[in-house]
């Protein structure tokens with residue numbers, strides 16, 4: 035089966051984690067020539083295809099390049115456009131990209147968001163096959179007023195921004211302290227997706243209960259769940275954004291691909307599953323690779339793979355017209 039040609043929906047991709055090291059190198063090169071950075075070449079520090087990264091050390095290294103290099107309009111535009119090009123070339127027809135609004139030395143968080151939205155709009159002018167919408171992320175480490183500002187930005191750009199996310203270090207705000215954000219998420223008029231039960235620290239019954247009280251439409255990861263949460267997921271017919279390579283490569287799940295909880299949820303009536311990449315720039319596995327892995331490790335034939343790809347349609351945040359377009363273009 036041609037997994038690249040298969041029309042796909044990507045609902046769980048972080049913009050900055052999706053930037054390839056090659057693109058980081060290109061941005062670095064321009065800044066290096068004009069003496070705007072003292073960093074070393076990212077392709078020397080993080081060679082492409084180097085398989086033995088320790089993720090605990092790699093993520094901060096990768097992030098340091100992202101935050102040092104993606105600081106102005108040209109670099110953010112270039113990074114966004116290259117991420118969109120990558121998903122398009124991989125056969126993605128609908129993309130919900132997520133990002134955490136942040137200030138840089140020359141940009142406000144709002145400038146950062148409008149730069150990304152402008153890059154998306156410019157890309158869509160000439161590439162009609164893939165539609166992209168933005169989700170704004172609140173980080174678990176944010177204070178309440180930062181989270182309030184992100185909600186305000188999401189509401190202001192509603193339409194091109196279609197949802198709100200909770201992400202970040204899952205060990206931050208343990209033991210239900212996440213409830214500090216409850217008034218914000220409960221007030222949001224946009225659909226919600228949250229990083230859910232990523233690890234033991236963020237999988238306490240208190241936290242899962244709090245997150246479910248926000249009535250999210252989708253849940254990301256869903257690894258460390260109690261039985262009560264599983265029951266609610268089934269009853270509410272929720273969509274799970276499942277991330278095979280990310281979870282296996284980062285050691286978030288045990289037993290390799292064949293033991294990933296994707297298998298359990300795929301067999302579960304009523305629950306929708308949408309495969310995602312999380313951070314293709316870090317893990318190097320494109321969405322087509324994720325479908326190939328699902329086919330290989332769970333014995334799915336072409337008809338089952340097409341049905342899996344279509345499960346995400348009803349869970350997108352992009353509206354009814356977009357769902358109808360996807361019903362037409364996705365393979366049966």
Ligand SMILES: [Zn+2]
Nearest residue numbers: 048201254312
């Ligand atoms: Zn994520």
